[in-house]
Amino acid sequence: xxxxxxxxxxxxxxxxxxxxxxxESLLSRQARYVKAVDGVSFDIKRxxxxxxxxxxxxxxxxxxRLLMGVVPPTSGxxxxxxxxxxxxxxxxxxxxxxxxxxxxxxxxxxxxxPWLTVQATLAEPLRIHKLVDNKEEEQERVIEMMETVxxxxxxxxxxxYAYELSGGQRQRVVIARALLxxxxxxxxxxxxxxxxxxxxxxxxxxxxxxxxxxSITSLFITHDIAVSRYxxxxxxxxxxxxxxxxxxxxxxxxxxxxxxTQALLSAVPVPDPKIGRSEIPIEGRIPTSSYDFxxxxxxxxxxxxxxxxxxxxxELIEVGKDHFVACPRxx
Amino acid sequence: xxxxxxxxxRTHYLTxxxxxxxxxxxxxxxxxxxxxxxxxxxxxxxxxxxLSIMRILxxxxxxxxGEILFKGTDILKLDESELRKVRWKGISTVFQGxxxxxxxxxxxxxxIADPIMIHEDVKKEEAYARADExxxxxxIEKSRAKNYPWELSGGMRQRVMVAMGLACNPDVIIAxxxxxxxxxxVAHQVxxxxxxxxxxxxxxxxxxxxxxxxxxxxxxxxxxxxxxELVELSDVxxxxxxxxxxxTDALISAFPNIKGEKxxxxxxxxxxxDLINPPPGCKFxxxxxxAQEICRTAEPELKQIGDNHSVACxxxxxxxxxx
Numbered sequence: 001x002x003x004x005x006x007x008x009x010x011x012x013x014x015x016x017x018x019x020x021x022x023x024e025s026l027l028s029r030q031a032r033y034v035k036a037v038d039g040v041s042f043d044i045k046r047x048x049x050x051x052x053x054x055x056x057x058x059x060x061x062x063x064x065r066l067l068m069g070v071v072p073p074t075s076g077x078x079x080x081x082x083x084x085x086x087x088x089x090x091x092x093x094x095x096x097x098x099x100x101x102x103x104x105x106x107x108x109x110x111x112x113x114p115w116l117t118v119q120a121t122l123a124e125p126l127r128i129h130k131l132v133d134n135k136e137e138e139q140e141r142v143i144e145m146m147e148t149v150x151x152x153x154x155x156x157x158x159x160x161y162a163y164e165l166s167g168g169q170r171q172r173v174v175i176a177r178a179l180l181x182x183x184x185x186x187x188x189x190x191x192x193x194x195x196x197x198x199x200x201x202x203x204x205x206x207x208x209x210x211x212x213x214x215s216i217t218s219l220f221i222t223h224d225i226a227v228s229r230y231x232x233x234x235x236x237x238x239x240x241x242x243x244x245x246x247x248x249x250x251x252x253x254x255x256x257x258x259x260x261t262q263a264l265l266s267a268v269p270v271p272d273p274k275i276g277r278s279e280i281p282i283e284g285r286i287p288t289s290s291y292d293f294x295x296x297x298x299x300x301x302x303x304x305x306x307x308x309x310x311x312x313x314x315e316l317i318e319v320g321k322d323h324f325v326a327c328p329r330x331x
Numbered sequence: 332x333x334x335x336x337x338x339x340x341r342t343h344y345l346t347x348x349x350x351x352x353x354x355x356x357x358x359x360x361x362x363x364x365x366x367x368x369x370x371x372x373x374x375x376x377x378x379x380x381x382l383s384i385m386r387i388l389x390x391x392x393x394x395x396x397g398e399i400l401f402k403g404t405d406i407l408k409l410d411e412s413e414l415r416k417v418r419w420k421g422i423s424t425v426f427q428g429x430x431x432x433x434x435x436x437x438x439x440x441x442x443i444a445d446p447i448m449i450h451e452d453v454k455k456e457e458a459y460a461r462a463d464e465x466x467x468x469x470x471i472e473k474s475r476a477k478n479y480p481w482e483l484s485g486g487m488r489q490r491v492m493v494a495m496g497l498a499c500n501p502d503v504i505i506a507x508x509x510x511x512x513x514x515x516x517v518a519h520q521v522x523x524x525x526x527x528x529x530x531x532x533x534x535x536x537x538x539x540x541x542x543x544x545x546x547x548x549x550x551x552x553x554x555x556x557x558x559x560e561l562v563e564l565s566d567v568x569x570x571x572x573x574x575x576x577x578x579t580d581a582l583i584s585a586f587p588n589i590k591g592e593k594x595x596x597x598x599x600x601x602x603x604x605d606l607i608n609p610p611p612g613c614k615f616x617x618x619x620x621x622a623q624e625i626c627r628t629a630e631p632e633l634k635q636i637g638d639n640h641s642v643a644c645x646x647x648x649x650x651x652x653x654x
Contacts, residue, residue, distance in 0.1 A: 055514040166602045196372045197541055198618075201585045202598035223515065230587040230596060253589055267519035269544035271586040273567040 006185060006217045007044040007067065012037055012076035014062050036062040038241035039076070041316070044185075044234075049211060049218045051232030051249070053225050053264070059241040060221045064187045067219060068103050080185070099129060102178035106190035108170035112162035118173055119158040122146070125181055141180065148213075149176045149206060168199035172206065179210060189221045204231060226268055229253050234322075237261045240297040243316060247323035257319060257330040259302050296327070304329055333400075334503055334535050335361040335384070335422075340397035342376075342383045349607040353379040353392070355559045358633070361503065366529060366536040368546030368567070370582065371556035372603055377539045381505050385424055386414060402502075419450050423501040427508035429488035433480040439491045440466070440476025443498055450499045465494040469524060486517035493525060497532070507539045522549055544586055547571060552639070555579045558604050558614040561633055565640040573654060575636070575647040577619045613645070621646050 015033040037059040044050040052060040065071045067078055069085055078085045080097065088094055105111045112121060122142045125131075132138040146154045149172045162170060171191060178186060188207065192200040208231065210216060222228050228235055229249055236246035237260065245258040256262045295310040296302070302309065308328070316324040338358050344351040353376045361367050369377045382388045384399055386406065399406040401421055409417065426432050434442060443462035447453060453461075463473035469490040480488055489509060496504050506525065510518035526549050529536055538550055546553055547567055554564045555578065563576040574580040581599045588594075601618040604610055610617055616626040625645050633643040644650070 055516065168602060196603070197582060197585050198372055198599040199602065200598075201596040202600075204596065205598055224587075225515070226587040226589045229589055229593065263516060265589060267516045268589050269519075269522075269542065269548045270590050271544035271547050271571070271583060271588055272590070273547040273571055275590050 002043075004045050005043045006046045006081060007219070008077075008079040009040060009042050009063075009067070010077045010079070012040045012063065012066055012078065013074045014059075014066055014071065015074045035241045037066065037073075040238075040241070040243055042234075042236050042243065042246055044217055044219060046217055047211070047215050048233040049220050049231055051220045051222060051228035051235040052238060053222060053228050053235055054238035055223060055264075057240075058238040060223075060238050061189055063238070064103070064189050064219055064221050068101055068187055069098070095129075099181050100183050101185045101187070102181060102183040104171075104174055104178055104186060104188040104191045107194050108167065108174045109162075109194070111174055112170060114162055117159050117161055118146075118151070118165070121162070121173060122177055122180060125177060129181060131181070145176045145180050149179070149210075150202075151176060166199070167195050168202060171195060171199075171203050175203075175206065175210070179214065179216075182214070184217060186216055186218045187221070188218055190223065191220075192227065193223070207231070224268075225253075225264055237264065242297060243324075243326070244298065245323075245325045245327075246316065247320070251320065251323045257323075257325040258298075258327045259304055259329070260298050332363050333360045334363050334402060335537075336398075336400040337380075337384070338398040338400070340380070340383060340399065341395045342379050342388065343393060343395055345391045345393055346607075351606045352559050352609060353606060354383065357397075357556075357559075357561050359554055359561060359564060361535055361537060363502075363535055364533055365552060366538060366550040367552045367554060368543070368550035369537060369539045369554050369556060370541065370543045370546055372541060374603060374606070375556045376559040376606075377556050378507055381424060381507050381537070381539055384422065384505065385418065415450070419446050419499040420501060422503045422505060423496045423499065425489075425492045425496040425504060425506040425509050427511050429485070429492045429512075430480065432492060433488060435480055438477055438479055439483070442480075443476075443491070443495050446495065446498050461498070462494075465497055466491070468497070468528070469494045484517075485513055486521060489513060489517075489521050490524065493521070493528070497528065500532075501534070503535045503537065505537045505539070508541070509538075510545065511540070511542075525549065542586075543582055555582065558609055559606060560614060561641075561643065562615065563642045563644075564633070569637075569640055573651070575640075575642045575650055576615075576644045577621050577650070578615050580650075613643075621650065 014037040015035050018032040018034060040063055042050065052063060054060050066073050088097060119142065122145065123138050126138055126141060132141060143154050151157055151169060151172050165173065191207065192203050195203060211218065220228065220231050232249050234247065235249050235252040236243045237252065237258065239260050245252060245256065245261045252261060256265055296313050299305040299309040314326050314328050316326045319325050319330050340354055340357045342354040344353055357380065369380065371377050379392065383394050384406065394407060401417060406417060440459060440462045443465055444458040447458040447461055448455065463476055466473050466476055471487055471490055483491065509525065510521050513521060522545060528534065538546060540546060550567055552565065553567050553570045555562050555576065557578050563570065563574065563579045570579065571583060574583055581597060584597045585599065587596060599618055604614055612627045612629055613631055616622040619626065631643045631645045633641050635641045636647065
């Protein structure tokens with residue numbers, strides 16, 4: 001594998017079995033699945049932020065969880081630093097790998113324990129992973145990290161509980177907690193969608209600064225393509241468990257080739273009354289569950305769909321440097 | 332003509348911990364045929380304005396002062412029976428979270444027909460026929476009238492909410508975050524629908540949202556609220572081109588854009604104030620880059636500074652000159 005690739009995802013699949021009981025699974029001839037992630041491949045280069053964009057239910061969060069190793073894939077491989085994650089079974093090795101990959105969740109209200117103070121929340125991972133030798137060192141690391149993520153005044157915030165913090169402060173605690181373990185890879189799942197407008201930008205800018213400072217590679221999951229433009233080097237657009245387009249951010253935003261990417265972009269409101277939106281009509285909505293598809297999954301909503309689209313599914317094909325599209329119209 | 336004229340409105344929530352000053356001395360007008368966007372962060376009082384206008388403030392909310400004139404009569408002085416004539420027919424609302432606003436036990440057709448039967452002197456058949464018409468108007472097949480809310484998708488439910496809002500041909504429609512819970516593409520469809528209907532039916536609208544880019548795309552005028560007060564009011568073009576209040580400026584620069592040059596977004600330091608004990612002087616002063624001594628002591632008034640442009644800032648002239 002190329003040395004500059006940190007995370008490689010190959011034909012990753014996660015199907016959830018829908019048969020509700022053993023009896024049902026014995027009786028029904030065919031198992032029913034929700035294909036949450038259905039054959040996704042991409043590379044994340046060292047130091048880059050890869051954005052995974054799509055509407056709710058497209059499988060972006062499941063992909064993030066697969067990369068963290070918190071759910072096992074149905075099939076496919078995840079390579080981390082050249083190592084196939086599925087091949088590691090030894091507990092110590094797993095622990096070491098877990099340290100290198102951290103996650104930032106959407107909802108800091110749910111994620112932080114209501115029983116712990118900021119001090120305890122931040123010291124806990126250091127202690128569990130035995131990264132510090134004594135209390136003084138622990139305290140030093142905690143304070144240093146709080147200053148790094150702008151959780152100030154430190155003295156005032158250390159003894160506070162999660163419910164005493166504002167949304168932005170909570171998300172900073174979550175970020176500090178992840179960074180304390182010196183991760184090389186972070187999965188950020190909608191890290192700002194619960195935050196208020198005025199707080200949001202601060203957290204986004206913090207994540208960008210941390211990337212510079214600690215050279216962290218990230219997977220950035222968001223439904224907001226405008227945010228992904230601001231944050232990411234590469235973007236992958238997901239629809240119903242598959243990537244329909246991936247490539248460098250400016251290509252995806254500037255010259256989107258897949259009709260779904262185009263529709264997604266034209267639906268984003270622009271904070272400028274003088275810019276009208278280009279209209280790309282798109283009908284209907286995402287089907288709620290994904291049992292079986294024949295042909296392109298987007299075909300039923302696609303304004304350009306032809307007969308052949310309903311029969312054959314097109315694969316991602318490179319149309320420009322690093323720019324991949326899964327649509328026959330693009331080439 | 333001014334359909335709605337809100338004068339010096341003060342609404343507080345009288346909690347055991349002290350009065351939450353949700354709205355402090357807010358005045359603005361909604362002219363006929365105009366769409367006014369009311370923007371601000373959560374907790375700034377924008378929904379409380381809608382609740383005050385409809386007189387459906389939950390306990391312990393109370394309008395302490397002010398007038399809400401609808402076509403010249405003060406809504407706050409009406410009794411229940413007179414109020415019933417204003418609600419739905421005069422002013423109607425489309426709230427966010429359609430699932431919470433629709434009754435899961437009744438078919439959507441009936442839920443649209445109900446207010447028509449109550450507010451207009453029509454027979455049942457007529458009301459149901461009108462419900463069918465309304466569903467078609469919002470782009471739902473009329474056969475769907477026989478569905479329960481939970482049988483519809485999120486976007487369709489929100490369309491039903493819009494149809495209900497239009498049921499009695501209101502003069503004004505107040506839409507409170509009508510698309511917040513929806514996915515981008517569906518949100519766009521609902522917003523386009525509202526825009527079309529506004530033109531077709533010559534509706535006046537008040538759109539309440541935290542997302543100023545939605546306002547940029549759908550409204551004529553924009554009012555920005557901060558901590559229970561209006562800080563700036565203008566037509567959208569002027570406001571986006573030359574915002575004068577530092578908060579408006581910060582709010583506009585806080586939204587990433589997919590069009591044009593990629594630029595660094597500026598964050599606003601600090602957090603919105605506690606509305607039980609707001610800071611003295613200008614409420615934005617602890618977070619404002621232009622704040623000086625006077626901002627900490629004297630509260631600036633909302634001053635009219637041009638045609639249809641008002642701002643509440645001590646230093647708007649300096650900010651304007653520097654531009």
